[in-house]
Amino acid sequence: MASFGWKRKAGEKVSKSAVQQFEAEEERTKSTEGGGDGGGGGEGVDWLHAVKRRRQVLLEDCAAKSGRLKDEGALLAEQGRHWEAIKKWDEAIHLTPDNPLLYEMKSQVLTILHEVFPAVKAAEMAVKFRPLWWEGWQTLGRAQLNLGEVDLAVRSFQVAIHLRPSERVLWQEDLEWAWRLQKQQVATKEKTRQEEETKEQILHAPELEQDYDFESDEVLAACVAVAERQTHYEELKKTTVVMDTEGNLKTVVSGEGGSEEAATPSQEQFIKARGL
Template sequence: MAELEGNKQTHPSSPPLPTGHSRLEESPTSLKELGTIVHAVLTILQEVFPAVKAAEMAVKFKPLWWEGWRTLGRAQLNLGEVDLAVKSFQIAIHLCPSERSLWQEDLNWALTLQKQQLATKEKIRQEEETKKQILNAPELEQDYDFESDEVLAACVAVAERQSLYEELRRTTVIIDAEGNVRNVVSGEEGSQDTDTPAKEQFVKARGL
């Protein structure tokens, strides 16, 4: 112990060892390279969540590094966090508005995915609402005179609702080659054979 104390006294001018944080602050290039490399490796390995954390660490230490925010946005897209990715790309654009790829590629794609998510949620809402109306059809809760036109109208309404529900179940929200969000119904060409039964068919059935 005395020997250690003696060694300390023989090097009075030795500078203190730098902390980890100060080393990061002194080496911004190394930090950028580290954050980019770590994110790339984790993405290749399909470790999406750690890739997001690595990108978050990079922008935490260098909040004015626009490339770090773009990297974070892309990692968030891979995780499915579209809203967060939009914010990250917007920050990157604010820091470097002259980088056109941020506008034309990253943010534009994220906004398109955001529209797709909203359209998908709306489709699911309509599907669930239509299913409820089928299971609890108001037309089936009334008493009808089976010789009246009200029975025919009720049958048509229920059939139309059932047809709409089946169509919604076959509908997928996609992004086409032009970047437009649209609904596509699977088996759309053959759907004519499964359309809502026409009013004439019900009339014919009543006459049997």
């Protein structure tokens, strides 16, 4: 995985709530200061110019403060003070809610803190505000992997590669690892399916639904068939699908003793009723 870092810059937009608050304040100021004036044409033009100027100053102040908070949060994150960093970025988001960098950095830290679902939501906001940003898609894919959404992570990494095909980390680390997990997930689901199917065959064995002559050989064959299913079911319960360092899937025995001790029963273990 790529090293944790804060190296990106972007322009910020100003919060609508901050602008609306400023406009409301201007309206109150206008009603108190300009109420007794007769309304000369030149003064109206000067007032409009002053409002635009003050609004521009507010926008610049909000953007500058958001930038300071973003940098302070990045510094705290590098020091390992993750929750403090998130608090700084939340304050910055309140000022510039359309800034994708804030959401992307917040997602990285939430992933480190194992806050998997909030990390995915933050990364989704980052790609929402900047859909063509490959690093945002990379962060989203990593957050989705931690949440267990392997298929979604594969898609996110593929989008990132489409946007930045020259980034080797996306090919060799992110997408490769997601593909491995996807293969392991498919194999695990297949093992679970076989286990459930074998269990169903044991509970509703067709051999147990027939009437047999206890002195016939059919009884022995039925007992052997049921015992083989039971043995196969026990072996499936003891096995686990794992992946080696080269990405190859293997089935290993997780129980004690191994599968060699669970030998397949033979007809010699069963006798006819008359022999008892």
